[in-house]
Amino acid sequence: MQSLVRDFVNLLYPETCSGCDISLSAGEETLCTRCRMLLPVAYHDLIQNDKMRELFYARIPILHLTSLLYYEKIGTVQRLIHALKYQKQEHIGTFMGEWLGSLLATDPRFAEVDLVVAVPVHSKRLRERGYNQVTKFGQCIADGLGVRFRESVLTKNRNTIKQAQLDQRHRSDETQSPYAIAEEIAENQHVLLVDDVVTTGTTLTLCARELLKIKGTRISMATMGISV
Structure with missing residues (x-):
């Protein structure tokens, strides 16, 4: 019926x-x-080069990094991310999560992930949007890897200006993090931190630093897109 x-x-x-x-x-x-x-698929290309790793060099220890697609300001990937974030098309997160999750499930680099954690959004933006755009993406990746997904491990306690609207000088400011641990997780876990688009790496760096305060935590990262 x-x-x-x-x-x-x-x-x-x-x-x-x-x-x-x-x-x-x-x-x-x-x-x-x-x-x-x-679609400009980045996943296989990033296995062979260090474009994503260069963003985090000397900032934070990372085990493995990957992104599904290359992101440009004009094009299909931009339309997908915009629709996901601003047009209530949450199913796009599922589409990308299932796709990347199927790739990670056969990638030995991510075989020992214990937990998938989402980059949080501020409560005001969450109320406006109705959902964290990374939630479905992270859930599907966790399902693909056969591990738990935790949406609320991190919280964002200050509503910052969108990274895409800042120039390089202001984006690089990492002295005052708006992120904090909201829910404890077990020690000695390999955490896969997920987000939508990585541009300068600042958001992921700040979130990873909070998680690394938990003893024995190891961090890997996965995003829907990487800015080119």
Whole structure:
């Protein structure tokens, strides 16, 4: 019955591609086949180069880092992230999380992850948006790895200006962190910290520093996109 209702609704209001707005065909979800094939996938490329690791050099000890896609200010990836964050399209987080989760499940670098933790958003922004844009992404990655996901380990106690709106000089300010531990986790765990887009690495660095205050914690990171 539910499938019949869904089919009827899709007939009246067909789902459209989040990349180009054309109607999706049977078997397509979130993106049409063309848009998905044209996505600038970063995952395999980042295994061979140190582009992401360079962001954290001499700032914080990291075991493994990866990102699913390359992010540019104009293009399909930008549209996806914008729709996820500002247009209530939370299913995009699921789409990216399931995709990256399936890749990480066969990647020996992430075989010993114990816990997936989300970068938090400030409570005001959470009320406005209705959800943390990283939650579904993190849940799906945790499912792929067969480990627990914790959304509320970290809290953001100051509503900062978006990193994308700051120049390089202000982005690099790491002296006053708005992040703190809100829920304790066990010691000696390999934590996979997840976020949407890594630009300068400041947000992830500050969050990782809080987690590293817990004895024996090791940090790896995964994001939907890495800015180019």
